[in-house]
Amino acid sequence: MFVEQVREHHAGLRGFVRSLGVDPLWVDDVAQEAFIVAYNRLSEFDHERDFGAWLRGIARNLVINERRKNARRKRILSDNLTDVLLSTTSVPEEEEEELGDRGLAKMNALRECIKGLPEKSLGMLKARYEEDHSAQDIAEKFEMNPPAVRKALERVRTSLRKCMDERLQLSGA
């Protein structure tokens, strides 16, 4: 069923879309559009191919199209930045598959890792990624200075990345 494909690939696809410089506010919109295009073109899908890679190809084309829109309707942060980021997605294909591949497994591992975060780290993470506060706002909330917040968030990300990789390796083993 198509919904199974959505469940399997949405996390990876959304991450891939974001990595092309799409505005975080529009990431889901672009990813959904990619799914709708895929749905409408299912008959064209070569079942020998990886569905996730096919989706990412569709999303990549959607992002390329964003550059042609007028500024008010663009869903990307910057033409220049997206141009540079897109340049890495055309070759090699292996790299493209890697960025967004196994999205569901990675997301599940990440969620588990977040559960183990200390309270303050979790608070900062939620302030940044759930409430969308800037480092400046978080600094005020936690009575820290902005560089310290950025540093702390970087440490949290690094520890989560390590934890996620370890969990994936374990599950793979």
Next chain:
Amino acid sequence: MNTHKPIETVLEALLNGDEPGDLNALAAAASDDPKLAAKVREELEFSEMLRQAVHNDAPIASNDLLLRVGQAPQTEAELFDLACDGNHSSYDLNRVARYLEDNPDRLADLRVRMMEDEWLRQAVSASKSEESFIEALETRMWAETTQDHFVEDFSVRLEEEIAAQDPEETGILDFPGAWSKAALELTAVAAAVAITAFMVVVFATGSNEEEGAVLAQMSKVSSDALWSADSPLTDGSSFRSGTYELETGLVSLRFPNGNEMTVQGPAIFELESDHSAVVHSGLAVARAEAKDMGFTLRSKGLSISEPGKMIGIDARSSLSTEALVFDGDAGVCLDDSGKCREIYQFEAVRADNNSDQLLDVPYNPRAFEKAWALVAGVENNLGDVSIEMPGTEIQPTKGISGRVQVYVEKESFEPEQDLEVDQISVGKFADAVVNPGQALQAGGKLTSYLLQLWPEGKVTDNGEEVEASLTFDQPVVGVIFSSERLASSDAAVGTSISHIGVEEISGRGLDSGNDWILLSEDRRTVNLRLKGGKAQLDQVRVLVASQ
């Protein structure tokens, strides 16, 4: 100074309103040269003063440049933070792009960083959850494709998942011994909702506007409702003005003026008065009884008010807010801009956070299904039962195979004359057969529900019976299951939605002799065991006492 000549040309062009050329180069040069930065700042400030003296708009590019000159990030980490942080300008991003052009080996790192940022959002934010994403996609599919296979896919999947839940957790009424529990599936609402004491409401005296006065009482709550620890519920059921956080489940509040609000968690809402509330996040449905005041729901970006019927607001996304009208008309306003317009029954609008427009979107109330079941007063269902949302057309010739669909036909109405209903003995599982009927005297308020089984598919293919049980939040005062009485009561208690094709159905009631019906002794639960023949539509009209 010669080295700055091209830069000064750019600055001169900028100040003169000519095509300035490479602003990035000017900004980069100014960030490296404090004297040039000071000069740029002074010139732009003076230029701005001159401009304001004769004009009102602000030159965005100049201000942007001015703000950034002299404080541009220098390290890679700062640049990457800029690309991921929400607080950046086009100049910032151009600096990032230039850095990456110069350092292509760092591109992959930034992409991974951005992707991880997105994943972290998905992991910690409810509005970015898988469920929210699929639901939003479902709505777009529904609106943008001519086919709806995906929607059906999704529904089937949802029901399968819910059916997999442990039925012991639901606390639902036991069936008579003949019923096979293994054959029953749990619906979404049944899994979540149980009725608490209903309408036993004692309101505090004094004005509702007074600080500390009780504004509303909890009238219904689902069994999985969980409040955050700091929600100011004093005795567990009284609501005063303030902010409440419902972590899970559903709750209905009833105000002394008759207004009702149902909230579906996770939600944060703020009660302002007996006719207004702010839904900071989550879903809410409001039904207004106070004709003079109506009810106003506000959320990020918009407010919706209505004079007398039912509205909903979906504030689960951090990106946008949707408002729907289930019944009646409503006024919708964008916050701040003062832009307002009317929307009508079965219409919806969306306000995007980064836009100053109200967008028409398809009316798709699926997200409100759980809340609607609580509002509709049909809960604790067993079997394949769906409570159809307002606006769903009753289609006797094209139903969902093997499922009992429940339509709320007409709410809180007073029949003008006595109604003829079918005879039914409480507490006995009996054949639904031709019977002399009985009169239901006019006078009391009723709500009418139409239960429908469309038998094509699994019932006729393999002869399976369809079993279902529905528990209402008020006593059942009459049941109509014979074809003639269904037809004769249509005008008085039937829905205003047309019964497309019903005239082509010969026997729409339980006339086959194979159908069984039971009304529980407390008159709250209707149990059905239906076995339709080919093209044998089964309909039952249930009349329930209304407040």
